[in-house]
Amino acid sequence: MLTKRLIACFDIINGMVTKAVRFQDNINIAPAEELAGTMYDVQIDELIFYDITASAEKRRIDIETVKKVARRVFIPFTVGGGIKNLEDMYEALKAGAEKISIDSMAVRNPKIISDGARAFGSQCIVLSTQVKMSKQMPSGYEVYIDGARVATGMDAIEWIKRAQELGAGEICLNSIDNDGTLSGYDLELMKLAEAAVSVPLIASGGAGTPEHLKELFTDTDAQAAIISSMLYSPRMAKNYTVNELKKYMMQNGINARPLK
Amino acid sequence: MISIIDYKAGNAPSVLHAVNHLGYEAVLARYPGDISRATHIILPGVGSAKATMESLREMGLISELENAVLQKKILFLGICVGMQILFEHSEEENADCLGWLKGQVVKFDASKIRVPQMGWNNVNLTKTPVCESLNEFFYFVNSYYAKPKNESDIWGLADYGGPFAAAVRKDNIYATQFHIEKSGIAGLNLLNGFLSLKNGVR
Numbered sequence: 001m002l003t004k005r006l007i008a009c010f011d012i013i014n015g016m017v018t019k020a021v022r023f024q025d026n027i028n029i030a031p032a033e034e035l036a037g038t039m040y041d042v043q044i045d046e047l048i049f050y051d052i053t054a055s056a057e058k059r060r061i062d063i064e065t066v067k068k069v070a071r072r073v074f075i076p077f078t079v080g081g082g083i084k085n086l087e088d089m090y091e092a093l094k095a096g097a098e099k100i101s102i103d104s105m106a107v108r109n110p111k112i113i114s115d116g117a118r119a120f121g122s123q124c125i126v127l128s129t130q131v132k133m134s135k136q137m138p139s140g141y142e143v144y145i146d147g148a149r150v151a152t153g154m155d156a157i158e159w160i161k162r163a164q165e166l167g168a169g170e171i172c173l174n175s176i177d178n179d180g181t182l183s184g185y186d187l188e189l190m191k192l193a194e195a196a197v198s199v200p201l202i203a204s205g206g207a208g209t210p211e212h213l214k215e216l217f218t219d220t221d222a223q224a225a226i227i228s229s230m231l232y233s234p235r236m237a238k239n240y241t242v243n244e245l246k247k248y249m250m251q252n253g254i255n256a257r258p259l260k
Numbered sequence: 261m262i263s264i265i266d267y268k269a270g271n272a273p274s275v276l277h278a279v280n281h282l283g284y285e286a287v288l289a290r291y292p293g294d295i296s297r298a299t300h301i302i303l304p305g306v307g308s309a310k311a312t313m314e315s316l317r318e319m320g321l322i323s324e325l326e327n328a329v330l331q332k333k334i335l336f337l338g339i340c341v342g343m344q345i346l347f348e349h350s351e352e353e354n355a356d357c358l359g360w361l362k363g364q365v366v367k368f369d370a371s372k373i374r375v376p377q378m379g380w381n382n383v384n385l386t387k388t389p390v391c392e393s394l395n396e397f398f399y400f401v402n403s404y405y406a407k408p409k410n411e412s413d414i415w416g417l418a419d420y421g422g423p424f425a426a427a428v429r430k431d432n433i434y435a436t437q438f439h440i441e442k443s444g445i446a447g448l449n450l451l452n453g454f455l456s457l458k459n460g461v462r
Binding site for chain 2: 001002003004005040043045046070071074075076093094095096098119120121122123124169170198199200201221223224257258260
């Protein structure tokens, strides 16, 4: 049976992994390839890297960092940030990434989803989106872009349905409200999403304790969970090991990949 | 010489990193001459069966591949789409494939399960020169899967909305639907088993 995945997500600035709370106050943690290597060694299931300043600085994704990571880890990883066209995607895939995450750029130019899916296959295209509760939206959630700073007026659930139609092979939903709060994933958001699309879903934003993983994987059909604070944030009173989290999941009847 | 077929949409560099990590040198093969001298041929795969077939045709590699694998019986490992195109036909964009193995490639039923299959799934592999019989987790990314006509070609099964062929094997041909190069230690061990074969035996 397919297991539920734990994904470590790295925000990268100049090759360094940083950690922010609600998209502000970034602190440096470690060089990307170093932390990626550590996470690989402790058998995390998958990795995601966001080059979080690439878009704002109008530069391409940091390919050298992608290459360094690819030589160090032998599990799938996704890269995002600063991906504007097929050429950028091709570069990142050739550098060793399995999947490309597109976020703000997909909102500005949805065709990038279909172009990417046609050129490299849907499985390569992860639509990542930042969403915030909004009473003005039919689903109750609105899409934000540009580092969650700019509201789009787009309904989040309508947007992920469209992204799936365009060819996105996986959807990562990040709750702006819950991000960095350590109060748990937005389960209502995930339930709305699972009913709306048939591609795999990744939940992001809010994980603080192992119980949050249990809630997510028991109450929703999410296929994967992004955890980062729990693993390595120095702001946390307690960090957890992948081993602890996997054991906890399996003890609670959640299908997980056991450590070797 | 280990040759990794480097076609346009493939992820040959990732496979090369894994091969190098295991202590082997390999070449990224783009021309027929890169295949004719190989002791091991690896065909990585991402994207669609049709795009992969078109790419191999454009590069003029198909007849040399068939000569090496089917006539000279050079050890061959197909990965993901590199496994799918070994069959006769893929439903994906109605693509005619190599037909080295009998059978079809069909789509998972998205009304029952989330498609693509994305993540670590449990595989039972039977004993071959590459490995003892084992039960391991490997990383899958696929919307389509192969239905081999001959059961004897199935090397291992996994379950996603029902059992499917996670790996196939016939003579010198090995292929995995999962990404052997991205399946952590389990994948590297299996890849090492393939690379350490000499003339088909360990």
